Amino acid sequence: MTALAKLKRKLRPGQVYRRKELAAWSNAVDRHVGQLLEEGRLEKVGAGLYMVPRKTRFGQTPARPEKLVESFLGDDRFLMVSPNAYNSLELGTTQLYNEPVVYNRKRHGHFELDGRRYDFRMRTSVPSNLSEEFLLVDLLHNLDRLPEEKATVLSKALGRARRMDRARLSRAVKDFGSARAARLLKPVLNPDQASAT
Template sequence: MTKLPETIRLHASSLSEGDVLSPKEFLHLGSRAAIDQAFSRLTKSGELLRVARGVYVSPISSRFGTRPPSPEKVVRAFAEKSGEIVVSHGANSANALGLTQQVPTREVFLSSGRSRKFRLGRSVVAIKHAPQWMLALGSGPAGDAVRALAWMGQSHVTKSLSALHKRLSADDWNTLTSARAVLPSWMAKAIGQESLRG
């Protein structure tokens, strides 16, 4: 029979960049203690990276050496596995939509699940619990617009919406305006006023 670390190593090497694996996935192959020991050994040898309790990823090898996988890919893979909604933070959305030149220095994502942190090499990735309305429109442009508006704040909402109205496609703008019922009053009102300006 193949040794436990070898089985875990083979499985890890078949995954895409950022895909996460957990000791629980291998409980059918041995005792919890043996599986934890195998994961510990693979982590010590650098073949796996422990990003959080019970969550591991494979490092990416290139001609420049090894590096952790992209934070976004790890977070997306984790969200898929846990069934949570995970989207980019309002600061990233505001930057991507051209509302601010400020480039976020920390990797922060918003989630329908609990807040937690992942460690990827030297950087720490934060996942913060967010209210339902921030996640309601998912990770598309309309959802990014909601999070960007929330991050920019009420005092900048009119100017931000004017820019977004020009930038978003007609479909994305309609998605944003049709979601007003679930948004905070100040945001819903401002979106309605911007629509009237047309």
């Protein structure tokens, strides 16, 4: 069996691989990757990232965004958030966004993966799932980026925060590490201190 044939046997449809992963299975990775791209067995989806196309009766399916991001980061500790999720808080935000935000511990900046742009933002702590509390803290942290009237959104956000579990909201502020959200939520989380100042 040739080295290229051995490499082909390792590849799984729908999976995304980093070049260094492919190099572990190949004695001539650049040549083999070139051949696989030419054959259509691999598709380049980012810098040093390759996907094995998965075919269905409707045609080729794109890589799952979570797979792309995990392979790009080389880490599964991230949280992908669409700012469209802010709309679920019912605070008057109605904008639709095309660029998901990826909170992670490794990369910062805007990157294109499989034809879609992602906004990678580094954080020391990344929650494992998207909670209502985290979403509110994230919205307050990014208040200046929203196109809506800031004062109106802030007023509604503080009203929503007062109806949330205070301990969980405090935890979200602490885990997210946003001084800005902590300052804006001080009247809700520490009403005694806020009234004293």
